Amino acid sequence: MSEAMVLNEKAAGGRSGWKQDPAGVQKNILAVAMTEFAANGLSGARIDEIAAKTHTSKRMIYYYFGDKERLYGRVLEEAYRQVRTGEQELELDHLPPIEALKRLAEFTFDHHSRHPDFIRIVMIENIHHGAYLEQSDLIRLLNAGAIQKLEAICRRGRADGLFREDVSPLELHWHISASSFFNVSNRATFSRIFGSSLYTEDGQRSLRDHLVEMVVGLALKRREHPRRGTRGPA
């Protein structure tokens, strides 16, 4: 004990000339943690590894974030914040409803592609049954307006007599999200099983364009009678 104290005195000696930067340190930890959790998941990521990749020490992770799970929860919030912030830049009000819907679907597809770490964090969160998301008021807040753009488009589309009366912004959002998310989330397995042609530039454009076509088809009023008992738009 007294020997350990002596050793401590020796080892700690000599560190001086530094400035406190609480905000910077927290930010650095969060950034590194985001990468590590996205790469390895909550269970797989290692605090020592995260600490080693920051400009600070493991102690500060516990000082600022409490424990591993709370750090992960903060990373989850930060991931949502970054992505939702990126979505604000999309301007649709000046476009006619059909154009606006297409633009939104295209943007969403590409936006997901641009944020693989966000996709992975959400994948990991789903593996953990959304338990950490459940505890976050911030994520709820960040997502509160997530489908308002779609709602506005649907209102306008219906008012113009172009969209179905029963079109559901929630479902449209779901379908757009499904394809946009899956495109990133399952690329590893899908491409290994079925080849990587869909993950080329042409393949991605095709997927995106067809998603747009399908979503618009879902939103628009039908113009034909059913054909052969099917309800296909034909």
Added chain:
Amino acid sequence: MSEAMVLNEKAAGGRSGWKQDPAGVQKNILAVAMTEFAANGLSGARIDEIAAKTHTSKRMIYYYFGDKERLYGRVLEEAYRQVRTGEQELELDHLPPIEALKRLAEFTFDHHSRHPDFIRIVMIENIHHGAYLEQSDLIRLLNAGAIQKLEAICRRGRADGLFREDVSPLELHWHISASSFFNVSNRATFSRIFGSSLYTEDGQRSLRDHLVEMVVGLALKRREHPRRGTRGPA
């Protein structure tokens, strides 16, 4: 050492009257491991926990499967085997192309819903960048014919002049998979953010029916000229 040997002799004494069942033990381990890996992921699952839930000892896990990762790899194969086996039961050849496509899309959506553990294992495998799937010849074999049914439908649809000439079975498969998979994989986060209305019986039916409608719309030849510069099926 000699004391440990004595203790070993004492502890091991008294266990007799058992029959060897190598196949049964392996099967039991695989079943338990599937549940544990699906629940906790590769990193999060614990060998001791898996062993405790089997009818055997941890030693047998290593005896039969070598190590944790190889066990996981076998679980992955087994998951694919079960799901692909389930898909064989679908008979489509007697149906007209449009009906067959609809039936396939519906079946796929429901089939995914019925196998949450498979979905979770694939999610986990994607977190691990498909690295374990990459090492499996069996999975490749199991998936070799995964889109043959779709290919046959598209051939028939094109021959009947109903489907687009450039319809891609691969893309159709992708779109059907995207929605079917996302429906299970992201339920935890989606429902926490947007509510659970889409995960009721009515909501699921709506999602499935709209998926069918969209996919059929993608496959069918268009019957109209573009409208207002859009390429929507209108």
Added chain:
DNA sequence: GACGTAATTAACTGATTGGTACAAAATTCG
């Protein structure tokens, strides 16, 4: 300048983990 608090580093800790060593019972084969 003294004091109290915040921020920071390095070393330490007990528990857990995947895997191994040893031994015993069951089974097979010549």
Added chain:
DNA sequence: CGAATTTTGTACCAATCAGTTAATTACGTC
């Protein structure tokens, strides 16, 4: 039947892990 092999269980092990302790430096206030 005996020897070799397979199957099985228990106890053990070194490394890793998330988290903690002790100490030092920086900073703000009086």
